[in-house]
Amino acid sequence: MVKEIVTTYRDDLDGSELPDDFRPTRFSLEGTEYEIDLSEENVDRLREALSPFIDAARQVQPRFGNAPAQSRGSSTKRRSSSSSSSDSSRLAEIRTWANQNGYPTGDRGRLRQEIIDAYEAAH
Numbered sequence: 001m002v003k004e005i006v007t008t009y010r011d012d013l014d015g016s017e018l019p020d021d022f023r024p025t026r027f028s029l030e031g032t033e034y035e036i037d038l039s040e041e042n043v044d045r046l047r048e049a050l051s052p053f054i055d056a057a058r059q060v061q062p063r064f065g066n067a068p069a070q071s072r073g074s075s076t077k078r079r080s081s082s083s084s085s086s087d088s089s090r091l092a093e094i095r096t097w098a099n100q101n102g103y104p105t106g107d108r109g110r111l112r113q114e115i116i117d118a119y120e121a122a123h
Helices: 040-056 081-100 111-120
Strands: 024-031 032-036
Touching: 024 040, 081 111
Parallel strands: none
Antiparallel strands: 024 032
């Protein structure tokens, strides 16, 4: 007996079959990253729809605490200890400010983006 398993990739928008070598399309909006499986035709439609907005926009560096996730296979850089210590002191400063201004935080863990945004707006 032979058992054959076939994997079929489908376009998330229209359900059409995708080639085995397709690559997911990534984009982000308002700090949230998205990934979608699209045919070349639908990738072109997405680019065309976003084009007027991209053309009018400006590129920015990721804000602290809002860095995009690294893609598979990309190299990672280690932070220097001075960078890590400055990040730690900045986080401590944000936590202190947040607790004094009605944004309760824990002693550890990730700060909500809302708190970081409020801190940056106040400074």
